[in-house]
Amino acid sequence: LGLPDLVLYETAKAGIEGMTRALARELGPDNIRVTSIIPGNVKTPRQMKWYTPEGERQIVESQCLPGRIEPKHVASLALFLASDDASLCTGHGYWIDAGWR
Numbered sequence: 001l002g003l004p005d006l007v008l009y010e011t012a013k014a015g016i017e018g019m020t021r022a023l024a025r026e027l028g029p030d031n032i033r034v035t036s037i038i039p040g041n042v043k044t045p046r047q048m049k050w051y052t053p054e055g056e057r058q059i060v061e062s063q064c065l066p067g068r069i070e071p072k073h074v075a076s077l078a079l080f081l082a083s084d085d086a087s088l089c090t091g092h093g094y095w096i097d098a099g100w101r
Contacts, residue, residue, distance in 0.1 A: 013038065017093045024091030033090040035081050040097025043068040064099025 016036050024034040041047075041059050051059070060066060077096050080086055 020093055021091050028090060033081075033086070035086075035089055035091075036093040037074060037077055037081070038093045038095045038097070039074050040069055040095070040100040042074060043070050059100070062100055063097070067098065069096060069098055 017038070020034055020036040027034055040063075056068070060068065074096055077094060081089060081094065
């Protein structure tokens, strides 16, 4: 479900998903994998300047899983997708959002 007042942001994310699928089909014959990472509300130092403790609480309550997504969680997913363990992963966007919708 899209977020209000963020139509351009939501449209761009949808475009990236389509581009990921199309490039995977185009580049697959050359054994090139294409994936995308779709992060949720990642706790960064810059973001922490914007949020109050109440805002932090609201983010966690809007997720299925407790806790906050940190840059290290996104980096771990990127490392997995770049590894041989993900050699047959292509054409998909991988959400890392603790169930935040």
